[in-house]
Amino acid sequence: MKSDFSELSVSAPGVEPIPADGAQPHLEDPRVVLSLLEADQVVAAKEQMRFGRQKLSRGVRILLWGLRIYVVSMMVIVLISVLRAVHLIQ
Amino acid sequence: MHRPKTDVTSAPYVTAHPTTESAAASSDAPALADLLTHEDVDRARDRWEVARARWKGRGAKKFRGVRLLWLLIGPGVLVFLGENDAPSMLSYSADGARYGIGFFIPFVVLTFVMGFVVQEMTVRLGAVTHRGHAELIFDRFGKFWGFFAMGDLVVGNFLTLVTEFIGVRAGLGFFGIRPTIAIGGALVMVAAAITTGRYWTWERITMGLAIFNGLFIPAAILARPNWHAAGHALVTWKPFPSGNHYEILLLILATIGATVTPWMLFFQQSAVVDKGMQPRDINAGRFDTLLGVLLASVFAIAAILATAPLFHHGINAADFQAAQFAEALEPLIGHTGAALFALGIFEAGIVAAIAISTSSAYAFGEVLQTGHSLNRPLRDAWPFYLVLLGSASAAAALVLIPNFPLEFVVLTVNVIAVLAMPPALAFLLLLVNDPEVMGEYVNGTWANVAGIGVTLLLIIAGLGFGLATVFPKWLGG
Numbered sequence: 001m002k003s004d005f006s007e008l009s010v011s012a013p014g015v016e017p018i019p020a021d022g023a024q025p026h027l028e029d030p031r032v033v034l035s036l037l038e039a040d041q042v043v044a045a046k047e048q049m050r051f052g053r054q055k056l057s058r059g060v061r062i063l064l065w066g067l068r069i070y071v072v073s074m075m076v077i078v079l080i081s082v083l084r085a086v087h088l089i090q
Numbered sequence: 091m092h093r094p095k096t097d098v099t100s101a102p103y104v105t106a107h108p109t110t111e112s113a114a115a116s117s118d119a120p121a122l123a124d125l126l127t128h129e130d131v132d133r134a135r136d137r138w139e140v141a142r143a144r145w146k147g148r149g150a151k152k153f154r155g156v157r158l159l160w161l162l163i164g165p166g167v168l169v170f171l172g173e174n175d176a177p178s179m180l181s182y183s184a185d186g187a188r189y190g191i192g193f194f195i196p197f198v199v200l201t202f203v204m205g206f207v208v209q210e211m212t213v214r215l216g217a218v219t220h221r222g223h224a225e226l227i228f229d230r231f232g233k234f235w236g237f238f239a240m241g242d243l244v245v246g247n248f249l250t251l252v253t254e255f256i257g258v259r260a261g262l263g264f265f266g267i268r269p270t271i272a273i274g275g276a277l278v279m280v281a282a283a284i285t286t287g288r289y290w291t292w293e294r295i296t297m298g299l300a301i302f303n304g305l306f307i308p309a310a311i312l313a314r315p316n317w318h319a320a321g322h323a324l325v326t327w328k329p330f331p332s333g334n335h336y337e338i339l340l341l342i343l344a345t346i347g348a349t350v351t352p353w354m355l356f357f358q359q360s361a362v363v364d365k366g367m368q369p370r371d372i373n374a375g376r377f378d379t380l381l382g383v384l385l386a387s388v389f390a391i392a393a394i395l396a397t398a399p400l401f402h403h404g405i406n407a408a409d410f411q412a413a414q415f416a417e418a419l420e421p422l423i424g425h426t427g428a429a430l431f432a433l434g435i436f437e438a439g440i441v442a443a444i445a446i447s448t449s450s451a452y453a454f455g456e457v458l459q460t461g462h463s464l465n466r467p468l469r470d471a472w473p474f475y476l477v478l479l480g481s482a483s484a485a486a487a488l489v490l491i492p493n494f495p496l497e498f499v500v501l502t503v504n505v506i507a508v509l510a511m512p513p514a515l516a517f518l519l520l521l522v523n524d525p526e527v528m529g530e531y532v533n534g535t536w537a538n539v540a541g542i543g544v545t546l547l548l549i550i551a552g553l554g555f556g557l558a559t560v561f562p563k564w565l566g567g
Contacts, residue, residue: 025138030126036134036141038368041220043127047459051221051229051527060520064231067513068238070549074509077556078502084559 132465133366136161136290140371162374163381164293165216165361168445169209169354170202170382171300171389175442176257176435177250177503178348179306179393183415183431185345186394187407189331189338191316194345195323195391201349202387204547206379207540208515211522211533212355213375216362218531223359225456227517230524239517240457242510247353247450249503251485254443256500259489260413261436264429273486276440280482283444284475289364289464300441303385305434306392312427313419315395336558340505343555346548347504348390352514353449360452364463369531396431399423443482451478509552515545 025032039045056064143158185194212223219226224243228236255273262272279299286292322328331338358379367375397415399422400407407418413432420428448464454477455462461471468475488494519541522533533541 025134027131027134027138033126033131033134036137037130037366038220041130041133041366041368042125043129043463044125046220051219051226053232054230054520054524054526056231063516064235064513067516070552071242071510071513074552074556075506077559078506078509081559082502 128467128470129461129463129465132288132290133364136366137368159374159377162365162367162371163378164297164365165358165367166209166213166375166378166380166382167385168293168296168300168361168382168441169358170205170379170386171297171303172357172442172445173205173349173351173354174303174386174389174438175250175254175446176261176439177253177344177500178390179435179438180257180415180500181341181344181348181504182390182393183397184341184407186397187400187405187415187418188341190329190398190401191319191395192323192329193327193331194341194394195320196325196327197342197345198349198390198394199324199387201346202383202390204346204544205349205354206383207537207544208350208518209354209358209379209382210376211518211537211541212359213362213367213379214372214528214531215518215522216359217367217369217372217375218528220363222363222452222456222462223356223518224453226359226521226527228457230521230527231517235517236457239514240453242514243352243356243453244450246351246503246507246510247446248481248485249499249506250351250353251443251446251450251481252488253500253503254439254446255486255489257435257439258443261416261432261434261439263413264416264432269490272436273490276443277479277483277486279440280444280447281479284448284464284478285468287465287467289361292464293361293365296441296444299437299444301385302437303389303434303441304392305430305437306389306396309419309423309427309430309434310392310395312430313396313399313423315398320391320395336562339554339558343508343551344504346551347507347511349386350511350544350548351504351507352510353446355514355518356453357445357449360449360456360462364452364465372531393434396423396427443485447478447482450481451475505555508548509555512545512549512552515541515548519545 025036027033034042040049140158140161143154143161146154182194182198185198215221215223215226221229224236224240227239255276258276259269259272262275263269283292283295286295331341362375397407397419400415400418403422405418407415416428416432416435419431423431451474452462454460455471455474458473460473462474463471466474519533519538521527522541523538525532
């Protein structure tokens with residue numbers, strides 16, 4: 001049966017495309033597994049290849065610190081409101 | 091390509107985990123067999139099904155598009171029905187009970203639109219990078235900022251988990267079920283969902299449970315709502331709530347927190363990765379997210395409509411918890427309606443407990459670089475499953491402590507979620523605008539305008555809450 005292989009990704013060199021009309025793929029064959037996944041989708045590849053650290057600009061650092069101070073201040077305020085509610089109930 | 095693809099057949103990988111025996115016996119590719127994990131094989135199986143659904147050749151099955159969507163929906167529906175959790179449904183119920191049909195109906199829709207804007211970015215991030223949110227934050231911003239983000243997530247997730255078990259306890263309490271049995275049963279359900287060792291099965295089981303969030307619809311119908319008033323409110327945003335401005339502001343904040351929270355970012359991105367979605371699936375991921383938004387917003391509005399009779403009968407619902415809502419509704423909408431409401435609260439709690447504990451486990455695994463996939467068997471990724479079940483068990487245990495101030499946790503958890511959201515959104519926006527990470531899938535102008543708009547709105551709402559708390563007389567508090 002003629003197959004259309006266009007929808008299958010083939011990420012490993014030398015791997016034959018897999019006919020999508022087949023009953024079930026032979027997933028015991030690692031080449032078949034690799035042909036179905038993107039290269040950086042394989043767990044071992046992800047463990048080896050990581051995104052490097054981004055150099056944060058001054059503006060970004062100010063933004064992140066500002067938001068951190070915002071969160072800490074707000075948590076203090078939440079604590080105040082909870083204590084106030086406890087006091088009202090008692 | 092925005093970054094170099096790794097040639098998985100030639101890279102000098104260390105052996106990760108043993109794969110299947112038959113694959114190891116493959117004569118021509120022993121190196122490949124060593125390379126692959128159980129997780130890879132399961133994910134490839136899912137991709138095979140997607141490829142078959144996309145296949146247009148001779149013998150292609152009918153309704154391919156529907157089948158494709160069926161295969162690719164999941165994370166979006168789960169994240170929004172998961173976020174329609176016990177404290178969220180109680181917030182919506184409080185909206186209806188205290189202010190009736192009016193402003194809060196369109197406001198809830200607006201919060202879900204905000205939710206869509208934010209969650210769509212996580213779909214792209216996950217599908218393009220195949221990395222979870224915590225992993226990307228640590229990789230790109232370093233440990234210092236990474237641990238801050240994780241701190242917010244861990245605290246928020248744990249408090250929210252506690253409220254889920256409060257919902258379970260209260261929902262089943264309506265039927266006279268003892269707290270120990272209700273909480274123990276819920277924990278068994280969380281554990282049962284993860285014993286599948288397969289993301290796909292876990293996702294379908296949890297979606298099957300999540301659809302019972304729709305129990306609020308028959309409860310709303312039994313409340314015989316004024317549909318004309320609901321339609322009018324949806325268009326005009328009126329009547330606007332009147333009374334104590336501080337309480338209104340608190341309810342507005344809780345309603346936002348019922349829809350836009352940090353755990354959702356971490357969960358959906360990790361689920362997209364675990365599902366094996368690829369850039370070509372992004373549109374399906376958007377549809378999935380939109381479907382989740384539509385279902386969750388309808389169910390949320392149903393909760394408002396179901397409890398609106400309390401407002402019309404002048405019943406003070408200021409300090410109501412889950413079971414009290416159901417009990418107060420019983421004389422107004424009947425035993426069936428009240429029972430549906432109580433069951434809905436139980437369902438909201440159990441589904442969210444499953445989703446939020448999974449979100450914590452994903453983040454933990456990503457940060458510590460241990461196995462973090464529901465496709466991994468228990469023996470292969472036991473720390474991941476231990477965090478999942480351990481966080482749920484600890485939260486459940488707190489709920490059973492006598493005299494534990496459960497109501498304060500419920501009251502503050504949604505507010506805390508809103509307050510912790512702006513930094514989480516800042517990380518999200520920075521990542522999704524990072525060309526080294528996203529390549530051609532970086533945010534467009536409108537996505538940035540919407541994302542920054544949501545962030546500013548949350549900051550303003552938080553500041554308003556802060557000012558009103560410190561200076562209560564300003565708002566008559």
